[in-house]
Amino acid sequence: FTEFECLLCDASTDGSSDYLADFIKTDPRFILLKQPGYSLSESLQAGLERAKAALVARMDADDISLPQRFALQQNVLSRDSDLVLIGTSYQYIDAQGKKGLVQKLPQHIDIDNLMWECPICHPSVMFRRDAVLEAGGYRRAFQRAEDYDLWLRLSSRGKMANLEEALVLYRMHGANSVTTNAIETRNYAIKAHALYFLERMGKDTASKI
Numbered sequence: 001f002t003e004f005e006c007l008l009c010d011a012s013t014d015g016s017s018d019y020l021a022d023f024i025k026t027d028p029r030f031i032l033l034k035q036p037g038y039s040l041s042e043s044l045q046a047g048l049e050r051a052k053a054a055l056v057a058r059m060d061a062d063d064i065s066l067p068q069r070f071a072l073q074q075n076v077l078s079r080d081s082d083l084v085l086i087g088t089s090y091q092y093i094d095a096q097g098k099k100g101l102v103q104k105l106p107q108h109i110d111i112d113n114l115m116w117e118c119p120i121c122h123p124s125v126m127f128r129r130d131a132v133l134e135a136g137g138y139r140r141a142f143q144r145a146e147d148y149d150l151w152l153r154l155s156s157r158g159k160m161a162n163l164e165e166a167l168v169l170y171r172m173h174g175a176n177s178v179t180t181n182a183i184e185t186r187n188y189a190i191k192a193h194a195l196y197f198l199e200r201m202g203k204d205t206a207s208k209i
Contacts, residue, residue: 001071004057006030009047011038041146045138048129057126064093064169072163073126084158085127085151087120088167095173102166109160114152118189120160122147124168131157144181145188152196 006029010017013036024030033050035043048056055077059065073086092100106119113119135153142149154160 001074004029004070007047007050008032009035009043011035011043013037039143041138041140041142048132048137051129054129055126056129059123062171063123066167069167082159083161084131084154085125085160087162088124088165089162090121090124090168090170091166093169093171105162107162107164111155114155118148120151121168123170142188144185145192148189149192152192
């Protein structure tokens with residue numbers, strides 16, 4: 001599966017990504033979006049709004065997608081119009097790329113397992129762009145757990161699932177935000193939880209009036 005555009009959402013301000021200006025000249029599928037100082041949620045939302053394709057795949061700069069990832073996910077979404085998101089299992093790698101534990105995720109996702117955990121690996125997802133935009137996209141207020149906040153809202157738009165195969169190599173090192181900001185991420189996840197229930201209660205109340 002080679003017919004894609006790759007949006008490089010670059011929020012850096014330290015010059016570390018200067019090489020990208022030359023890199024994108026080698027392949028017109030790669031498009032550089034300069035976003036100096038953007039937060040992650042702002043960067044993701046800007047990329048989402050700029051994207052042209054009906055399907056959007058997400059990944060981080062230090063992770064690796066296996067060659068068959070896009071083809072397998074696109075095939076599943078094309079067969080099931082009710083499916084709005086498909087993620088995958090993943091395998092940990094260290095800073096040098098050495099492979100470690102394979103993390104298997106549940107193939108079936110519903111609001112029940114979303115209530116207790118986040119059973120979706122954000123850098124592994126492919127989703128329907130329209131469904132995510134209709135759900136409100138990535139919210140600026142969420143500096144962490146922006147994915148969990150989105151999955152909760154997206155769950156009312158259709159089905160979500162994971163492929164059993166580990167199709168992403170997920171890099172873990174000392175500078176990972178998942179390790180350096182664990183408490184803050186948990187607090188934002190609690191906020192997403194609370195907002196989901198408040199918004200659901202509001203809709204339920206409005207439907208009875």
